Amino acid sequence: MSAIxxxxxxxxxxxxxxxxLRLEGHSVVTAENGVVALEKIKTGPFDLVxxxxxxxxxxxxxxxxxxxxxxxxxxxxxxxxxxxxxxxxYLEAAKHIGANATLDKPFARKEFTSVVDSLLVS
Numbered sequence: 001m002s003a004i005x006x007x008x009x010x011x012x013x014x015x016x017x018x019x020x021l022r023l024e025g026h027s028v029v030t031a032e033n034g035v036v037a038l039e040k041i042k043t044g045p046f047d048l049v050x051x052x053x054x055x056x057x058x059x060x061x062x063x064x065x066x067x068x069x070x071x072x073x074x075x076x077x078x079x080x081x082x083x084x085x086x087x088x089x090y091l092e093a094a095k096h097i098g099a100n101a102t103l104d105k106p107f108a109r110k111e112f113t114s115v116v117d118s119l120l121v122s
Contacts, residue, residue: 002047002120003027007037007063008079009055013105017050020109021116034058038066046074048119051099053080053090061093068098075119081105 004026008014011032018028029046031037035057041049049067053060064076078094081104091102101115 001025001027003029003045004116005029005031005037005041005044005046005049007031007034007050007055007060008052009033010052013052017112020112024113024116026116034060034063034066037063041067041071048075048077048116050077050079050116053078053094061090061097064094064099065097075100077115077119078102079105079107 004021006014006018006021006028008017009032014030014032018030021028029040031040033055037051038058051060051063060078060080064078067074067076076099078091078099079102080090088104091104094102100119103112103115
């Protein structure tokens with residue numbers, strides 16, 4: 001069982017993705033924005049972070065950058081469903097600042113769990 005930090009400002013996304021991960025046998029801690037995520041990561045340890053890009057308080061790119069600086073080996077999946085410039089630009093930026101993988105919302109359960117599994121075994 002792996003400990004996963006799930007970060008998204010949409011409570012429905014937190015519920016759905018959290019349940020998907022729990023059904024796969026993972027322990028899940030949720031955070032509704034980057035500020036909360038950075039506080040919760042101090043209580044870790046976590047084996048993986050899944051972070052939305054567009055959020056209030058502290059958006060995902062800042063959050064990923066902060067996590068990467070303090071936890072260089074921690075796998076991170078960036079997820080995004082849109083925004084003013086479109087998800088692909090945000091997801092490409094996330095890769096450049098340290099995300100190991102990216103997913104464009106909406107994505108299928110199998111696609112999500114496959115990416116999670118691939119990062120947890122590497």
